[in-house]
Amino acid sequence: MIGLDGLIAEFGTATLLTMAAAALVTSSIQGATGFAGGLLMTAIVALLIGVKASVPVMSVALVLSHGTRALMLIGSFDFRAYAAVMLAATPFIVLTGFIYAALPVNVLAAALALIIFTAIPLRHWAQSRQIKAGPLALAGAGATYGFFAGASIGAAAILSPFLLGYGLVKEAFVATIAGIALSTNLVRIAAFSGADLMTSDYLFLGLLVGIVMIPGNYIGRTILRRLTTARHSQLVDAMAIIGALNFVYLAFTS
Numbered sequence: 657m658i659g660l661d662g663l664i665a666e667f668g669t670a671t672l673l674t675m676a677a678a679a680l681v682t683s684s685i686q687g688a689t690g691f692a693g694g695l696l697m698t699a700i701v702a703l704l705i706g707v708k709a710s711v712p713v714m715s716v717a718l719v720l721s722h723g724t725r726a727l728m729l730i731g732s733f734d735f736r737a738y739a740a741v742m743l744a745a746t747p748f749i750v751l752t753g754f755i756y757a758a759l760p761v762n763v764l765a766a767a768l769a770l771i772i773f774t775a776i777p778l779r780h781w782a783q784s785r786q787i788k789a790g791p792l793a794l795a796g797a798g799a800t801y802g803f804f805a806g807a808s809i810g811a812a813a814i815l816s817p818f819l820l821g822y823g824l825v826k827e828a829f830v831a832t833i834a835g836i837a838l839s840t841n842l843v844r845i846a847a848f849s850g851a852d853l854m855t856s857d858y859l860f861l862g863l864l865v866g867i868v869m870i871p872g873n874y875i876g877r878t879i880l881r882r883l884t885t886a887r888h889s890q891l892v893d894a895m896a897i898i899g900a901l902n903f904v905y906l907a908f909t910s
Contacts, residue, residue, distance in 0.1 A: 663861055671704050676868045683721050683869035687876015688883070689830070689895045694718050694837070697865075698809035699902060705861075712854050714809050715841045716862025721869040722838035728877055729831035737822055738835050740794035741815060745802030745836075746843055752806030753847025762907045769903035771800065772896050775817040789821035805840050806847065812837055813896045820892065825885045829892075 663672060678700045686693025694714060702710035726733065789797075797818040804811040812833055824832055848854040883891065 659860065660864075662857065663864075666857065667705055667861075672864075675701065675704060675865060679717070679865050679868040680872045680875075683872025684875040684879070685895070686721065686869075687725055687830070687873040688879040689876075689888075689891050693872075693876075694721070694809045695813070695902065696898075697869075701865075709858055711807070711809055711844075712848050712858040713862040713865065715844045715848065716854075716859055717866035717869060718809070718841045719838060719845070720863070720866030721873060722834045722841065724870045725873045725876075726831060726834040726838055728873065729827050729834070732827035732831040733835055734822075734824055734828055734832045736791065737794055737819060737824060737832050738839075740791040741798035741801065741836050742839055744795040744798035745805065745840065748799055748802030749806040749840055749843045750847050752803055753844050754850065755807075766903070766907035767804075769900045769907060772813045772900035772903070775814065776893055776896055778817060788823060789818045794818055794822060802840075806844060813900065816892050816896055820889060826880060826883065826888050829888070830880060 678697060682693040682697040682700070684693070685696065697717070698710050698714045701713055705713070797815055801811050801814045804814065815833060815836065816829075819829055819833060845854060880888070
């Protein structure tokens, strides 16, 4: 049975209300930092309804969330950075989206944690020497991001040091990474549909979660406007570390 009654029957009212509350909080975090909210929400969804369902459901939800944030900050969007990342990332998103069910989750999680932990100090080292990330570096980061993003939420943590090193800060950073994430989720949904992993229940639940996440983006935008560039950079690093620690945990528990 498809629809709200069907979701209540399958998951329970308490579970759905918990997901709604978590969606509002995590989308506020995402609106302020540009990422990490989707990763945190996926972890909650996985806890409530299972790991298998979490990525398909959140792929749908994040189309609405990222689309809202991208539209809010469209004037700050950097198309060149977006194109450098997505041209390299898209083939890998399709590839790993199709083999999602067969990927060794623990190895994937460990590699992703290593990349994030390495990228953060590298960005600070590059900034201290006024070394900037150019289009080629963004493309390399995009290819790595695409490999992980096809099968997981939160891989944008890989991109953050490179986008910041490219010179994107605050609104430009959040707008561009929102556009990248929006495109990523659309490609991933297409791959999941082709692999018969996107059920009607997952689609409907993802739409409901995404609708709740929309106002959270406006809350996050208010927070973002009050952050200094330095404070935003620190917050992005903090969210990246949380994301990396989450992947460390998954590597040992998957």
